[in-house]
Amino acid sequence: MEFEAWWLVLFPVFFALGWLAARIDIKHVLADSKSLPQAYFKGLNFLLNEQTDKAVEVYVDLARNHAETIELQFALGHLFRRKGEIERAIRMHQKLLERAELKPEQRHAAQYELGLDFMKAGLFDRAEELFESLEGTELARGALRHLLDIYQQEKEWKRAIEVAQQLRDTSHTYQHEIAEFYCELANHAAIKSQPKEARQFLQQALAEHRKCVRANLILGDLEVAEQNWMEAIDAWQKIESQDHRYLPMVAKRLLDIYDRLGKIEEGTALVRGYLATYPELDMLELVHDRILQYEGSESAANFLSEELKRSPSILGLIKLLDSQAVGAQPERKSELDLMKKLVQDNTRSLAMYHCGRCGFKARQYFWHCPACNEWESFLPSRGQTRPN
Numbered sequence: 001m002e003f004e005a006w007w008l009v010l011f012p013v014f015f016a017l018g019w020l021a022a023r024i025d026i027k028h029v030l031a032d033s034k035s036l037p038q039a040y041f042k043g044l045n046f047l048l049n050e051q052t053d054k055a056v057e058v059y060v061d062l063a064r065n066h067a068e069t070i071e072l073q074f075a076l077g078h079l080f081r082r083k084g085e086i087e088r089a090i091r092m093h094q095k096l097l098e099r100a101e102l103k104p105e106q107r108h109a110a111q112y113e114l115g116l117d118f119m120k121a122g123l124f125d126r127a128e129e130l131f132e133s134l135e136g137t138e139l140a141r142g143a144l145r146h147l148l149d150i151y152q153q154e155k156e157w158k159r160a161i162e163v164a165q166q167l168r169d170t171s172h173t174y175q176h177e178i179a180e181f182y183c184e185l186a187n188h189a190a191i192k193s194q195p196k197e198a199r200q201f202l203q204q205a206l207a208e209h210r211k212c213v214r215a216n217l218i219l220g221d222l223e224v225a226e227q228n229w230m231e232a233i234d235a236w237q238k239i240e241s242q243d244h245r246y247l248p249m250v251a252k253r254l255l256d257i258y259d260r261l262g263k264i265e266e267g268t269a270l271v272r273g274y275l276a277t278y279p280e281l282d283m284l285e286l287v288h289d290r291i292l293q294y295e296g297s298e299s300a301a302n303f304l305s306e307e308l309k310r311s312p313s314i315l316g317l318i319k320l321l322d323s324q325a326v327g328a329q330p331e332r333k334s335e336l337d338l339m340k341k342l343v344q345d346n347t348r349s350l351a352m353y354h355c356g357r358c359g360f361k362a363r364q365y366f367w368h369c370p371a372c373n374e375w376e377s378f379l380p381s382r383g384q385t386r387p388n
């Protein structure tokens with residue numbers, strides 16, 4: 001197509017039209033603001049002076065006569081909740097709900113907000129009722145997510161499974177979470193001495209998520225409780241193909257079984273094999289302690305220094321200093337202790353478990369992060385700060 005120069009004439013015309021449109025808009029806005037009732041500014045003033053109580057009263061009165069301030073009430077309620085003034089947020093949203101003229105979507109939004117208020121106040125039963133009432137509405141999915149939070153906090157794992165199944169889609173399959181919920185149920189059944197139920201829950205956990213390490217961990221414990229030694233070994237060894245980083249968690253338990261069966265060398269060979277394939281600090285400690293126990297301190301120290309050459313690590317160095325201090329002359333021992341203290345002081349955070357999601361650190365391993373509530377977010381080896 002040929003370019004026609006006369007089109008250029010149109011550009012100034014378009015600009016002029018745009019300018020005019022903007023002016024009309026501004027005039028419209030100015031006209032609107034002039035019609036805002038005086039009480040609006042009075043309320044705003046209370047709010048700016050942090051006299052939120054008085055502001056609430058003013059805005060509630062305003063909302064009675066001016067339907068357009070409904071959105072303002074929502075914003076205020078949200079503000080109160082964020083500030084931790086839960087009672088005021090609840091009052092605001094309850095007053096909103098009393099209004100007969102609310103459109104259905106506004107009523108749903110008020111129920112949703114009130115649900116969040118109750119949740120923050122720890123009144124889970126009331127929050128649950130409100131979120132459940134939103135089924136089939138445009139806010140149903142958000143309400144389900146909050147219900148999932150409530151059921152997890154209340155440890156109602158069966159209901160949590162139902163909700164997670166409803167929520168699952170291609171972007172979030174909830175496999176990890178559902179498998180963890182089954183593991184929680186299995187643990188609970190095991191505590192109540194119901195091994196049959198516990199096993200069924202573990203099967204469901206593995207059916208949901210075949211790489212659920214925790215299910216095999218618990219299964220091994222169940223087998224041990226019934227003295228099914230070989231079955232326990234089988235369950236725990238499966239963890240290698242699920243996620244080898246979790247092996248150090250079961251290695252000690254595996255060794256206990258081998259020792260009980262009188263297969264001491266077989267046990268040692270197994271954990272040494274794991275260490276050769278997956279050099280992890282916890283496995284290194286375990287093999288070292290075993291050599292110390294069965295072969296003496298010299299062999300153990302030699303083993304450690306060889307391992308450190310192969311796979312250098314700060315935590316391994318601490319262990320080596322520790323091991324050399326055992327049985328050393330007093331002067332040498334105090335030197336080694338000082339070196340160990342210096343290294344430890346500078347690497348304290350390494351000897352902890354980390355949440356891969358929020359960075360929370362702890363001496364203990366958690367399946368459910370106490371800081372960010374994520375499942376299986378703790379890295380299974382101490383000192384790790386990111387997944388392998």
Ligand SMILES: [Zn+2]
Nearest residue numbers: 355358369372
């Ligand atoms: Zn976390």
